[in-house]
Amino acid sequence: LGMRPADTGAVVRCLSTGGSVISAQPVQKFGDNPVDVRDTDHYTEEYVPSFVEKWDSLIDWDRRAESEGTFFIDLLRERGVKKVLDVATGTGFHSVRLLEAGFEAVSADGSAEMLAQAFSNGLKHGDHILRVVQADWRWLNRDAHGEYDAIVCLGNSFTHLFSERDRRKALAEFYAMLKHDGILILDQRNYDAILDRGYSSKHVYYYCGEDVAVEPEYVDEGLVRMRYSFPDESVYHLNMFPLRKDYTRRLMEEVGFQRIETYGDFQHTYRAERPDFFIHVAEKE
Ligand code: SAM
Numbered sequence: 001l002g003m004r005p006a007d008t009g010a011v012v013r014c015l016s017t018g019g020s021v022i023s024a025q026p027v028q029k030f031g032d033n034p035v036d037v038r039d040t041d042h043y044t045e046e047y048v049p050s051f052v053e054k055w056d057s058l059i060d061w062d063r064r065a066e067s068e069g070t071f072f073i074d075l076l077r078e079r080g081v082k083k084v085l086d087v088a089t090g091t092g093f094h095s096v097r098l099l100e101a102g103f104e105a106v107s108a109d110g111s112a113e114m115l116a117q118a119f120s121n122g123l124k125h126g127d128h129i130l131r132v133v134q135a136d137w138r139w140l141n142r143d144a145h146g147e148y149d150a151i152v153c154l155g156n157s158f159t160h161l162f163s164e165r166d167r168r169k170a171l172a173e174f175y176a177m178l179k180h181d182g183i184l185i186l187d188q189r190n191y192d193a194i195l196d197r198g199y200s201s202k203h204v205y206y207y208c209g210e211d212v213a214v215e216p217e218y219v220d221e222g223l224v225r226m227r228y229s230f231p232d233e234s235v236y237h238l239n240m241f242p243l244r245k246d247y248t249r250r251l252m253e254e255v256g257f258q259r260i261e262t263y264g265d266f267q268h269t270y271r272a273e274r275p276d277f278f279i280h281v282a283e284k285e
Pocket of ligand 1: 040043044047087088089090091092093094108109110111114135136137138153154155156157160161
């Protein structure tokens with residue numbers, strides 16, 4: 001869940017850690033030492049239904065769409081894209097936007113629970129019947145078929161891969177499913193800012209006004225553990241690998257993408273002073 005905080009006009013500000021921690025119910029399992037959980041396969045256990053439903057019910061899709069604008073849609077249209085594979089469907093926000101914009105979209109995700117939620121969201125938001133495929137990125141070509149003009153991997157999803165081998169494998173699978181002139185659009189949180197700013201001055205990102213607070217609870221070069229606090233005082237976490245911008249770009253290049261352009265916060269130019277998100281557009285040809 002990597003929506004930009006600016007989506008709701010919310011501010012980014014410092015949080016003094018204090019207050020009580022309420023244990024999450026029906027449960028995310030991180031074991032005795034949560035910061036030791038650095039495993040690519042763990043993502044399916046982190047997106048428990050209560051967490052996913054809560055996020056979806058609080059974050060207004062219309063407002064999210066408004067803030068994102070037509071950045072991705074314009075990019076895809078400019079390049080004459082027709083067939084898109086959304087490899088990180090999640091609860092379906094981007095898949096539905098693609099369908100509404102007239103693209104032929106297929107919705108993949110490794111989590112069956114996410115796909116179920118996405119399917120019902122498709123019906124709810126405009127009567128769309130999503131074409132869903134359960135597929136882990138590392139074995140994408142085994143489970144999803146066809147060739148695409150574009151692959152989108154959005155909402156800070158790539159961060160769930162915890163080894164370089166997995167990242168290379170996933171990118172290679174994306175590359176293979178693209179037509180000869182296809183593009184990959186992949187976004188990520190600006191982890192450079194989080195890593196370089198250091199633990200002492202962590203920021204909390206508020207979504208939906210003040211309703212949902214997201215903050216890095218633990219940070220090192222191999223893990224950012226994000227804490228999601230909801231208005232009903234429930235708390236959830238996601239363990240993520242902090243991708244440095246230049247590292248992601250390098251991996252894409254090494255896998256074979258010819259040209260990579262990086263945007264900050266959906267703008268064509270970004271000021272060095274800290275966008276919350278980067279969007280990489282990688283061209284195969
Ligand atoms: N794009 C959506 C959005 O922005 O609302 C949802 C993104 S959600 C943060 C990340 C999604 O990536 C989750 O649904 C998760 O199941 C999926 N995911 C994480 N690792 C994966 C993997 N190795 N293979 C397939 N899907 C994966």
